[in-house]
Amino acid sequence: MEIVKVFSYEILDRDGLSRELMKIEKMGRISHWSEVGAITMETAERFVRARMYQDHHINLLEHGIMSVIFRGISIGMTRENNRHRPVSLVERSTRFVDYEKGQPDLDRFTMRFVNAPDIDLEKKIKLANGQEMAPQEYLDLTEMMYRGLRKEGYKPDSARQFLPIGLESEEGETTNFRQWRHIFALRTAKPAHWEIRRTMNSLLEEVKTLVPVVFEDFQVRGQCRMGIDYYGFDIKDD
Secondary structure (H helix, E strand, O other): OEEOOOOEEEEOOHHHOOHHHHHHHHHHOOOOOOOOOOOOHHHHHHHHHHHHHOOOOHHHHHHOEEEEEEEEEEHHHHHHHOOOOOOEEEEOOOOOOOOOOOOOOOOOOOOEEOOOOOOOOOOOEEOOOOOEEOHHHHHHHHHHHHHHHHHOOOOHHHHHHHOOOOEEEEEEEEEEHHHHHHHHHHHOOOOOOHHHHHHHHHHHHHHHHHOHHHHOOEEEEEEOHHHOEEEEEOOOOO
């Protein structure tokens, strides 16, 4: 079983994110019947900053949308992502596809696994029956069992019952700016699981440059287990 070394994400319509601010201003001005003059990138940023940090009308951020595809992540992380609401999600299916595109060679294809950085895959672990087994050996046996079940004619949606939660997956996530702030607050905090924290940390740092007015108040507070940064945020109060 191959170990995944790199995770990644793709922000869809990355260059259009800032235009979401103009939509937020357009919708926000309805309440005060105050649509006077043209809405520009500059007016939209001022409007959002004032509503967020002075009037605390953070609900207006629900009119701004961002879609992200996460790759090289484990099924375990997708399970955490799937708990967020309201979020639209799509995940690579283990019911309909094997761990290779098209028609896989069931004798040769390789699964991909996301390992925890603190686990030595070659270290022998003593089991309850007195035997010793390295985590890598366990992964290889799991892969062989999956191959064997598939070669026996079992479909992927039955054979997947024996797959570990650390298997590599891919997921798309769409939600509004307000919910993204909630996700970042939970998933970049100190108690968050190492995998989702490192992934969301990376995404957060980029969106802070793309739409800073929405996310700039998230700041690194320190490092904890495995040397991964954790965040917090202070809502500015003028």
